[in-house]
Amino acid sequence: MTQQQQTQDPALTEGGVLGSLVDVHPEEFASAHWAQRPLVSRGRDLGGDRLFGSAAVDELISRRGLRTPFLRVAKDGATLPNSSFTAPGGVGASIGDQLDDTALWRHLEGGATLVLQALHRTWDPVGELCSRLAHDLGHPVQANAYITPPQNRGFSDHYDVHDVFVLQVEGSKRWIIHEPVHPDPLRDQPWTDRRAAVEEAARGEAVVDTVLEPGDVLYLPRGWLHAAEAQGAVSIHLTLGVHIWTRFAVAEQLVQAALRSLQDDPAMRATLPLGPLDVAAEVDRVRERLTAALTDADPAPALRRTQRSQTRPAPLGPLAQLATLQDLQDDTAVRLRPALDARLVDATLTSRVTPFPVGAEETDAVERLLTGQVRTVADLGHDLARRLLRAGILVPG
Incomplete structure (x- = not known):
């Protein structure tokens, strides 16, 4: 195996970024937790303020001229309208959807959670962490930061359609986790489609009920129900969202490749006969040709292009x-x-x-x-x- 090939494989060694986030050997993580069960790892070396912290939050909100959708605000399980925390930036920067630091301060003081979104694009150390973790996992990774005042929660019980690594940076937060009501949800299967089942399951006994302190890391596979509440101080945590590739996604690419090949088939481009449609006969004809096209289709090039498009190369000056x-x-x-x-x-x-x-x-x-x-x-x-x-x-x- 060449070094070039090795870079495409998951880094199941303790020297990778994955090994720094979990307190089990990455091979054990892969076999016992990945896409299966949550894992709480205590006292990991997250780099302190070099990675992210309250000073970074203040700088991003007050000095970087960020616009929506790089931030959203949540309170009591609902997302507040962008107009409640955005305003023009003054002379020479009159675009109307820039973050208003005064309005955001009032929301935070009133108990709202601030969510800095796509942090891998706006804060270099977090971007580097996401890039290296994506290399280890073989799946794209993005980052959000959640800033929650004491004794408050931004979101009610819900599940995500991607895996997450939660990195507690400052303060502490209690996490209550329940079994999935819909295991391994796809990206178009959000928790809101199963709101009643989620609410009922959240009233049951929790699988995990724990408090994360600075340096603790929680791995949570997609579909697991969770809610979190800040404890006695402002909580800041990073959520590294792992946008999982599934066999369903490969199937989509395979079908698309087959359909592209059928565009060159004169029989498939032909107009259907005049008069009432013989549905059964036409379905049989199409199924036969589609099955043959699926057998011959090669989705690998398109799949590779799609995978590449979901992760950016390192910044270029x-x-x-x-x-x-x-x-x-x-x-x-x-x-x-x-x-x-x-x-x-x-x-x-x-x-x-x-x-x-x-x-x-x-x-x-x-x-x-x-x-x-x-x-x-x-x-x-x-x-x-x-x-x-x-x-x-x-x-x-």
Whole structure:
């Protein structure tokens, strides 16, 4: 197995990000908890304020000019209207849906929970954590932060349609967890479709009733009912949402590939006979051709493109990129852009940014790049390095 292939496998080692979040060996996590049962891990090293904390919350809300939907506000199980916490930003920034820090302070003081959404796009340390965890798990990861005043809860009992890792950052929060009423829900099967069953199950005996303190991590598979309440101080926790790939998603891609192939079948494009429709006969004909198309269909390329589109490559600084291009020397440090998911396939370097044609004389250099052996421009050659920099595949080291 090459190093390039190894990067596509789940990192079931204690050295990965997954190993830092759970207090069992990742192999045990995979066999006993992943997509099966909750797990509470105590006293994990989450990096303290270097990862996230109250200072980061204040900066994001008051100084970054964030707009909806990067924040929502919840109270007593309901989400408040955006107009209650947004306003224009003043001269030169008059867009009307920017966060109003005064309004948000009043909501927080009144017991509302603030939810900073898509935090992996607005706070670099959290974005890096999500990218590395996605690599370990093989599934896309995003992040929200929940800021809840003491003795308050933002949401009533519900389930999520994605797995979550809850990282308690500041304060403490009590979590009450019940068995699923609908195991392994798909993305279009929200808890609101089963509200009555959720409410009834939440009145039963909890499977987990625990308080998370700073450094504690809760893993919760999709479908498990949960509600959480802050304790004696403001609670800040991160929720890393794992957007699970399922066999149903693979089936969708397979059917779409088969349907695309049927577009080239003259019999399938033909107009149905004039007069009353012989439903049974037409269904039999279509089923026969669709079955054959499913047998021959190859959904892998489209599936791969869809998977790649759900995770972004590491940030690229345009000015740093330009400065590197303008002063390219043999000893200029360069590296493969992180989180690119780059592969060499049939003389093309595929990735999350753009297909890049690779000449026969460049294959060895590109393979060295993919296996981490490139350190400087001299390792690639000026022409190839320049083209890779322009394509956004290579970045300054």
